[in-house]
Amino acid sequence: MYNSYYNNKYDFKNITYSKSFPNLHKYPAAMLPQIGVEILKELNINSGKLLDPYCGSGSSFISALESNIFDFEGYDYNPLAILICKVKFTKVNIDELIKEYNLIKENIYNDKYFYSIKDELENYIPKFKNIDYWYSKNIQIKLALIKYIIFNIKNNDIKNFVLLTFLDTARTFSYTRNNEFKLYRIKIDDILDFDEDVYSYFINRLSNNIEFYKNYYYKYFKNKINALFYNEAFYKKNKYFDVVLTSPPYGDSRTTVAYGQFSFFANIWLGNDEARKIDNMLMGGKNKKQLLNDSIIAEQIYNIDKIDSKRAFEVSSFYIDLRDSIKAVSSSINDGGYAVYIVGNRIVKNEYLNTDKFIAESFERENFKHLFTYRRNIKNKRMPLKNSPTNKKGLLSNTMTEEFIVVLRKT
Secondary structure, three states, X not given: OOOEEEOHHHOOOOXXXXXXXXXXXXXXXXXXXXXXXXXXXXXXXXOOEXXXXXXXXXXXXXXXXXXXXXEEEEEOOOHHHHHHHHHHOOOOOHHHHHHHHHXXXXXXXXXXXXXXXXXXXXXXXXXXXOHHHHOOHHHHHHHXXXXXXXXXXXXXXXXXXXXXHHHHHHHHOOOEOOOOOOOOEOOHXXXXXXXXOHHHHHHHHHHHHHHHHHHHHHHHHXXXXXXXXXXXXXXXXXXXXXXXXXXXXXXXXXXXXXXXXXXXXXXXXXXXXXXXXXXXXXXXXXXXXXXXXOOOOXXXXXXXXHHOHHHXXXXXXXXXHHHHHHHHHHOOEEEEEEEEEEEOOOEEOOEEOOHHHHHHXXXXXXXXXXXXXXXXXXXXXOOOOEEOOOXXXXXXXXXXXXXXXXXXXXX
């Protein structure tokens, strides 16, 4: 039931996201846009309206634009994800952007300008517990100066563009390990040798982002794009779509990809008061009071429960939320429309969880027909390299090495 087939066409060996479509801000576990382009081509979908209910940094929208689909909507609880999408898919005047860049560069190194606004900078440093644990005082002031300059940009679209580069800078110059998704402070020896040249990094990164935007994204604006992004979960609306193309989280954020922790510093500097709570707001973030017992993965959850009841409820809560989300999504797809979900299957307490089959089963309950599921090897996705399927210290295994492309159609 719901058999999958390996299709090497979707492996995209030696192709990385960063080389094909350079991101303006790093984001974990981003879908490779070429997957969406290829599957939309295979399904002969080259028009209509597209939805991504867990849009992340907007890979599905690149797939849409490459497939001549210019009408799409994205939803995500993470404010950083929504900002990335807005910047990538909003047209800005390049000449005005470069002019603003030159003005920023001039002000950022101007001592007279700095001392004229120095007393105001404390107001631009976020007030959160242990900020001194994560940032030196010197870096806090430098980041505050950049933030002050950005918040005085009058054009909102240009402000967002520059702000996104700033948020990348704010994470880079924190004391967190930049190659980790979760928050881990670097060693004290590394702090003593820490590079505090915030301004040079920011200016260079902004220059690179302008070039990336010009060379990779601006070409899409020769067409009229109708793009809407919402900082919320997708729920049943009086809106209808022809295709859903998405790569949802593969499990709860606390134990798989910690989107909230990865985005913590960005969201704190954005002024988001709930930055610490984002992982708890995502699917599986709040435990349900019952175990899932009527699904294709019920036996696996039961087996986990025999070993670790707490873990079973965490896993079950994620799948209950995923099923509820699928109900909302399915009701918003036009008859004859498609749902394409790209997912990975997890191992918890040595139990293999068939998320691909769970998705197919959940959609079939909503009057969809499962067309096919492809498997692909993954070696080019930004994800944790190893985890512990038993949650025991020292016992590690490779994380997902395959993804599944689940394709369904509403009957």
